Amino acid sequence: MDQRVLQATAVLRRHGYKLTKPRRLLLEWFYRRGEHASAQEVFDSLCRQGQEIGLTSVYRNLEVLVKVGLVRQICFHDGCHRYEPVAPGEHHHHLICSDCGQIIKFHGCTFDRELAERLEQETGFMVNCHQLQVFGTCKFCQQESATKRRTV
Amino acid sequence: MDQRVLQATAVLRRHGYKLTKPRRLLLEWFYRRGEHASAQEVFDSLCRQGQEIGLTSVYRNLEVLVKVGLVRQICFHDGCHRYEPVAPGEHHHHLICSDCGQIIKFHGCTFDRELAERLEQETGFMVNCHQLQVFGTCKFCQQESATKRRTV
DNA sequence: ATTCTAACTGAAAATGAGTTTCAGTTAGAC
């Protein structure tokens, strides 16, 4: 079994979860290809691979994987939640085109320990993680709307 | 009419939208009390006030208000979108308790023009806005889980 | 290795946020 899957399995065990077939399939899927995919997309992809898994189990176990911190749930306001594997030491966020929904990953986040600590002191919260979404218009959609303005 | 509602009306007009009763009700509602409320919550609140408005119109016009930039749509992973008025010159984000869903507003965002410009250069996007969600555990839920650990 | 059982599974039904349809209404341009 893939090293990452093995490590993830240990995390699951530590949280009292068994390693079942659907869980293994999800982990393998995410570590092989996973970038902000919806539950339905993961399910479809697995089915196309000929794997046997129920959609219910996909939803159920995505929830488990999020709970133990192996997967992150993100929202791009496009009608469904999306999921991606959490890679320790790796940290990125997303740039989303408000017009066409295109998503680009980017590195270089400005959220820092200083802000986290300030928040913890001011609110008593224990800060765990954060998500940053940057919205804008992609190159193509900018041209698109410029063209439209010219012809209308 | 409230100054802010008046200004908002001008924004709607500029975008080619009429000022209808549902739109006015939504604007008034948001400027009087609006903090990250769901469509259903806004609807219920307006109904309780004895206002006549359809849930469909709430959804439809929230979309319009988001489109013209008067309202922001946010996602706290709690099953529905939430909305809050955009106050020009004001800028905040949210700290969310992953356990109980409590939401705290905070100021002092570290996303800066520099990062935005870097993204624009690297991707060709035109950056418009951003959202930051910080997740953690609130004071109460920390105690809660500490207690549970002790008694179990 | 076998037994045991809580945790888990998938199919089907249910839920609920959000959207679409459609016949009637209205803001506001003329």
Next chain:
DNA sequence: GTCTAACTGAAACTCATTTTCAGTTAGAAT
């Protein structure tokens, strides 16, 4: 005032996600 494109609300619909339930399985206990 007239006109009409934009708008409205109720009802029907869509579709992501959750719940239910009867059967299955991982893995701890023996």
